[in-house]
Amino acid sequence: VNDPMCWPTRVSLASLNGGEELTGRRREHAATCLRCQAEAVKYRRLRRELAGLGGVVAPAPRGLVAAVLQAIERDPAQAESQVRRAGVAAAGAAAVVAAGTVVVLRRLRGAA
Amino acid sequence: LPVRTVRSEETGLLGRAREGDVAAFTQLVSEYQHEVYTLAVRLVKDRDLAADVAQESFVRAWRALPKFRGDARFSTWIHRITVNVAWTQRRRAARHDAQPLHELYADPQAGGISPEQAAYGASLRPLLEAALGQLSPHLRAVVVLKDLYDWSHAEIADELGISVTAAKVRLHRARRNLRAMLWEDRDGLLDTEARP
Numbered sequence: 461v462n463d464p465m466c467w468p469t470r471v472s473l474a475s476l477n478g479g480e481e482l483t484g485r486r487r488e489h490a491a492t493c494l495r496c497q498a499e500a501v502k503y504r505r506l507r508r509e510l511a512g513l514g515g516v517v518a519p520a521p522r523g524l525v526a527a528v529l530q531a532i533e534r535d536p537a538q539a540e541s542q543v544r545r546a547g548v549a550a551a552g553a554a555a556v557v558a559a560g561t562v563v564v565l566r567r568l569r570g571a572a
Numbered sequence: 573l574p575v576r577t578v579r580s581e582e583t584g585l586l587g588r589a590r591e592g593d594v595a596a597f598t599q600l601v602s603e604y605q606h607e608v609y610t611l612a613v614r615l616v617k618d619r620d621l622a623a624d625v626a627q628e629s630f631v632r633a634w635r636a637l638p639k640f641r642g643d644a645r646f647s648t649w650i651h652r653i654t655v656n657v658a659w660t661q662r663r664r665a666a667r668h669d670a671q672p673l674h675e676l677y678a679d680p681q682a683g684g685i686s687p688e689q690a691a692y693g694a695s696l697r698p699l700l701e702a703a704l705g706q707l708s709p710h711l712r713a714v715v716v717l718k719d720l721y722d723w724s725h726a727e728i729a730d731e732l733g734i735s736v737t738a739a740k741v742r743l744h745r746a747r748r749n750l751r752a753m754l755w756e757d758r759d760g761l762l763d764t765e766a767r768p
Contacts, residue, residue, distance in 0.1 A: 474744050474747045474751065475743070475744045502751055503747065505696070506696075506747060506751055506754065507719060507747075510700065510715065510720055510750075511722075512697070513700060513701070513704075513720050514721055516610070517606045518613045519606055520605040520606045520626060521609070521623050524605050524609065524623060524626060524627060525601050525602050525605055528598075528630040528631060529594070531627060531631045532594060532597070532630075533594070535631060535635070
């Protein structure tokens, strides 16, 4: 038969995160209850194993990068941004040409 | 390479990709493809669907790159996108398959985890992978993001569109279910030593 404090203690154990400890009556209970101590060990192990899984990598299928690239290239947003970039580049080039023309005209005027 | 060098290289790639350099973005995709795919597999469990999720995540990232201010790391940002895409795709797939989305966990006995396998001291990793696969998508997403990827409850709640309280409750349920699947009993109150 379990102590009435076993239930709330184990509920808390399932919610603890790394570095956290039971507090108050639950802590006092766990200090004397071997079953709850065993539960604490299981949850600690579970959290540790879960954290370990975080470092396990599933290799992406071959062709994923190519598929992404293809999707981007036929993406209307990409086409639009290319047009926008082309527009910006053309505007920039026009500005450079205009500035150059002004400089040349001034020099010619100065020489005259 | 030292971390700092890698980061500065990544910043350079990001800067170029933001300006529309497809080659730079492709390099980022190459570097993050496994990470993104892994997260997708963990969330949706189906490898084909996970590949779709990974692809869609990178495409969305590409579209959203001009808005990426760089105050978070690229990996954090792409993870958030992946979770969002996985959630959308999974919902869509579930609708097509007409599978019920159980809040409750599946029957551990049905998952092929035998008591012998779940013996103390044995490597838990394959069992844990199997047990994770048996959790409902709602519970799995929370425990994966919290315990594998160390997201905060607030981040999880924000990305999954649930309250922080709901995220905490789901984490609690998920862990209890995993614990029950790995060590047999469901409520965590049974005396495992007394069992045959």
